Amino acid sequence: AQSVTQLGSHVSVSEGALVLLRCNYSSSVPPYLFWYVQYPNQGLQLLLKYTTGATLVKGINGFEAEFKKSETSFHLTKPSAHMSDAAEYFCAVSEGSYNTDKLIFGTGTRLQVFP
């Protein structure tokens, strides 16, 4: 069965600093991988996703993630943090052969950005 591990439930960075949120997955089939962001009292918004092809995926708001099969990782990065990036971030893997299948989420990482 698929699973997702997000290392670090809380990450704090200064405005302008590099953001790195870690995600490792376990999957018995080629995975579809996702990063979602959740702002307070809101639903989840897709940041980016990997299905096939290029392993470096660019998303919205300047975020990107790299699929590394050998490391079973899909870490999320942003070169320069902005105050508006403060939110909860969830990594997810699709269980099944299609990315409309059930999503298995990690427990989330709360990003704090300090001025």
Add this chain to the structure above:
Amino acid sequence: EAGVVQSPRYKIIEKKQPVAFWCNPISGHNTLYWYLQNLGQGPELLIRYENEEAVDDSQLPKDRFSAERLKGVDSTLKIQPAELGDSAVYLCASSLGVMGVSDTQYFGPGTRLTVL
């Protein structure tokens, strides 16, 4: 285009009372999902619909939870009777549901349930 709509946004009830949540997916989306999000956790799938058919309800506690998606559009999730442990956020999501094609689940804002 309008996103996934959920109501109510907040609900406070006493234990043993019934409660219902409503979801209107994005127009044209065939697949609808209900997720449960406990505090400090990621969402967990409760049920997935393909049109009006529930194709995955393995995680739905059927002794107290029920769901329906009549006419394959709107959906209602019900809990009867509610227990203290049901306090959580209930998220609805929808997707086009076209298999084999890059697709995305779009989430609504959720309903925050508090059971006293």
